[in-house]
Amino acid sequence: MSDLFADILIQFLNGLAGASSLFLVAAGLSLIFGVTRIVNFAHGALFMLGLYLAWSLIDLFGRSTLLGFWGGVLAAALCVGAIGVVIEIVVLRRIYKAPELFQLLATFALVLIIKDAVLFFWGAEELLGPRAPGLRGAVEIFGRRFPEYDLLLIAAGPLVLGLLWLLLHRTRYGIFVRAATQDREMLAALGTDERRLFTSVFFLGAFLAGLGGALQIPREPAQLSLDLAVISDAFVVVVVGGMGSIGGAFLAALLIAQAKALCIALGDVSMFGTVVSFSKLTLVVEFAIMAAVLVLRPWGLLGKPLALARGAGASAAPLDPPGPLFWPASFVVLVLLALAPLGGDRYLLVLMGDIAVFALFAVSLHFLMGPGGLVSFGHAAYFGLGSYAAALVFLRLDLPAEAALLAAPLAGGAAALLFGWFCVRLSGVYLAMLTLAFAQIAWSVVFQWNDATGGSNGLIGLWPAGALKDRTLYFWATLVLCAGGIFFLWRTVHAPFGLALRAARDQPMRAEAVGIDTRRVQWVAFALSGAFAGLAGGLFAFAKGSISPDTLGVARSVDGLAMVLLGGVQTLTGPVLGAAVFTWLQDEIARNTEYWRAILGFAILALVLAFPHGLGGALKRLRGAA
Amino acid sequence: MDRRHVLKIGGAAAAALAAPRAMAQAREPIRIGELNSYKVFAAFLEPYKKGMDLAVDEVNAAGGALGRPIEIVVRDDNGQPGDAVRLAEELLTRERVSMLMGTFASHVGLAVSSFAKERKVPFLASEPLSDKIVWEQGNRYTFRLRASTYMQTAMLVPDAVRVAKRRWAIVYPNYEYGQSATAAFKKLMLARQPNIEFVAEQAPPLGRIEAGPVAAALQAARPEAIFSSLFGPDLSRFVREGTTRGLFRNVEVFNLLAGEPEYLDPLLDEAPVGWYVTGYPWQDIKTPEHDRFLAAYQTKFRDYPRLGSVVGYAAVIGAAEAIRKAGSLEPEKIVDAMKGLAHSTPFGRIVYRTLDHQSTMGAYVGRIGLRNGKGVMTDWRYADGADYLPPDAEVRSLRPPE
Amino acid sequence: MTLLVAHGLRKAFGGVEAVVDVGFAVAPGEVVALIGPNGAGKSTCFNMLNGQLAPDGGTIRLGGENIAGRPPRAIARLGVGRTFQITATFASMRVRENVQAALQSFAGKSYGLWRSADTLYRDEALALLARVGMEDQAERPCGTLAYGDLKRVELAVALAGRPRLLLMDEPTAGMAPVERLALMALTASLARREQIGVLFTEHDMDTVFAHADRILVLDRGRLIAEGSPDAVRNDPTVRRVYLGAGTMYGEQA
């Protein structure tokens, strides 16, 4: 047997083991999305809980006995399933009627809470679990040692797939689940209790997440950053496979895990006179695959076009032009904000500058999400590329900050033009995930390209000279530009373009029939939105004096989503309110408390439950009632 | 209402025993702003916080600085440079701190150092390892406590040369720290062992290593030795997979940082015996400075110190010493005092070099062994940081002019 | 001069031959009904005519120009208005805004980023709504309208492009009988006054026979009869297709 063949075979087996692990997490997410249409951001947190619980329960039941180990794994998964039920009943059930994606905000809050809870109960140090009794060692395959436990994992994936298939295709319960996934009306016709179905699916999904976590115990330590790492993997698998398709998820897991194993196996390869490091590609390979799959197959490998849970525009109320007092009142608020730093509190100035930047960022995202109906999970890309463009013009071309700021909207807009061209061909969650894929690809380029972007360290020394060196003047400039950008986008929403954009969202077929090029309109919306996100990014860079790849990372995109959803998608002022409240809350809570993430999570959860139409929506109702 | 809710470090109870308390208490404390990613890197930073706590107690028990007690005002930057810079502003303007310290990840450290330069405030970067903080992107206001990536790599090189292996494989987390460590290692090794061959290189993403495929890929290259700069969960996964697969059999492994309790202890009885590592063998150090520190720490917290504890402790001591030496809270005076500042730490005496603001704090170099089912360092020696820095002329050429 | 000439239209969905070799013509000012049982292929014909679907074969000439396979927005701009079987309006907008959006699009103003859309073509929109009897509901959100009213809004929207040809897929479904006749009477008089060709489909035969100048009968994708209402009424094949339900033809009319 040749060495090369043995090496390839081993990597193939590694890929299979990885695929099983991926599939186990993704299956639950796919089920939950299919039935409830909830983008469950807390799925990774449930996985993490599964791993931690398994660690403790195995310890309790006896590390070295077969019963102790497997009993612990199963009990951990059941516990996580029960936690899923509690989450569904206590939180999500109350907000099913809220606008689409609003539930995502609730699950985002749960991520924060679960993370701090785990830190509180298990501590910060990573916890390496026991090896599985009886499967501690390795088997010899063509002279290579391969972990016995990985063989078990390789079998576990298809086994779970088979059991799920039987459940879905051979039981009455499965009929309901499939009906809910494929055809809502049919579900109603079957006359089933939707509440019980949702609760049980949450149990099953959470159980699978917990099981996926618990089964990793011999392979990786329990630690606090698993939740976010896993959620992005799981989403990619679910989307590549086709949302709601369990078989697709399995196929996608296989594809991604094998691609990763292949990249690692290739290592450094000399090509065209340079060395290409394939192992570095593992940073982004799943997102590259997702982008490619979605461009070629807009509903994933095995997915079907999804009927939206509710028509995107159907629930939206008319967006009336602002009343006669709105602009004067906004102007007064703006002047008051501008005067605030004269009190001499420099920190207030910095905080308000941040809020202004994030408000513009949130409004630019809302422009896409609200009137456009185009959800972007990767909006930070435009923000970050704007900030990098401004920084590079400032540092490399030695131009003043005032000039460099011009590059920010250009870069943001150009990136949005490029990415948007592909994205507008998709819809719903697929579109959102494609924006995420592009954002991650952009992020990985910025992260890797040490010579141009400073790599993971980023760029420093971005302090404007001249007039903008004065921080009060810089604040005013920020305020004017952000308010100007927000003003422009608001006008645009009420301009014919905004009307056309809303028309394309509400009823694309009708819009086309009256001569509107819906894709082009949405594409332009992408560019506009990206340009203003870029401007926000440029202002951010010179406010902080430094930037790093974080500026275009997932966390920033998620923050933007949280701001928009918190403020309410259906009002224009919502995102501004959301940005202000979110930034202020986070700052205030993080500075004053130790378990600030959990408290922030509870605060968001309280707001979610109290104002299911967002802060902007609540305000509007208040005005309406008065 | 206590709007600002300062997270006060330094228990009143401990201070109550100290005689000079009454006098020091009468005066407004000197505030030092500490920024760190307490939640993101909790495993390192919880002990770090305790170390600071202990140091504040000791400093204040000894009369504080300039006749005033010191107080550390702590802020969590959430691992985001943008947040760190905003909070740095808050510490300066609202909390009126006299200097800044802290930060964990290099990009956050660099962001704060750039801020410190702009605002002309002293910044003691306690933990970030990036060489750039004191070299390519160094500035007048920034000082760094820990031995840098370059220094710690250099500390492993003598042994790496001594084992006389030709075929080396390298694995590192794919970001600046891992890249710098790898670059430094290759450069230093090539200089001393020109026939060295680097047969494989794996750069898994930080925190997301696919340990099975990585171990198999390294194995396929048949290395005689491995240089790794993995740490944390990546290290645990790599060790377990590599051990199961027999990757480390008859292979010498060198791993930066793996001897630090933060990363060694989670491995429990699977700690890879025989690896060459840098770290902190707290159980076995028998110097007066360390004995005192260990006893005080264990009394106060009923826990053993991690490396983070030493870093947090030494950073606070350094800050207090700088203020004492400056005799004033004027930023420029503190900066001048930091240059060449020498003080004692649990690792012995260190000096903040005038040349590049790097402290000479070293690290312990040794091999991993097992004792009572736990990983420990054996055959260790203390490598003084001063001995593992490039020649002055080279350093001078790296640093931008002030 | 004929306005629209379709020739040899074909469309299949997988194995289902929805439309097979269908050809017909519509003259300006002429009101033509396309009838047939459920699944006969009527909507599919409409969808090919307005570009929603690309035909598998055949030509569609509008004023001499072959428009087969062009996108709906291009065909709309050539003067083809349409209403949908399942009403398609912009639910989040007010009734007036629905019409304004169409007017602004046809005027090429959809990329205006600054000027307020609220006043742009407001009067024209109100005038169109007055024509279909919806002026007093102009400010209601579309999402809250009754089905019959939505149909009228659709007609106003379809008229916004000053169409030469109007395609109406079941324009009166869901309306009360009186409303129904009124709407078709309105459409027919508009067609005649402004020389708009109208092609409509309808399950209610009273409406069909009251207003159509000519009737096309489709069954299982094929055109089985064509001619004046009287001729079609007496066509034996048509009678068979409609299961001999003679009363459906409104012989009482």
Ligand SMILES: Nc1ncnc2c1ncn2[C@@H]1O[C@H](COP(=O)(O)OP(=O)(O)OP(=O)(O)O)[C@@H](O)[C@H]1O
């Ligand atoms: N998108 C599609 N995919 C597959 N089959 C289709 C599609 N659209 C229509 N069909 C099929 O084509 C045939 C004709 O459908 P069409 O909707 O044109 O009929 P119709 O005459 O409008 O019927 P109705 O009176 O019910 O509206 C039917 O058999 C239908 O099932």
Ligand SMILES: [Mg+2]
């Ligand atoms: Mg039809």
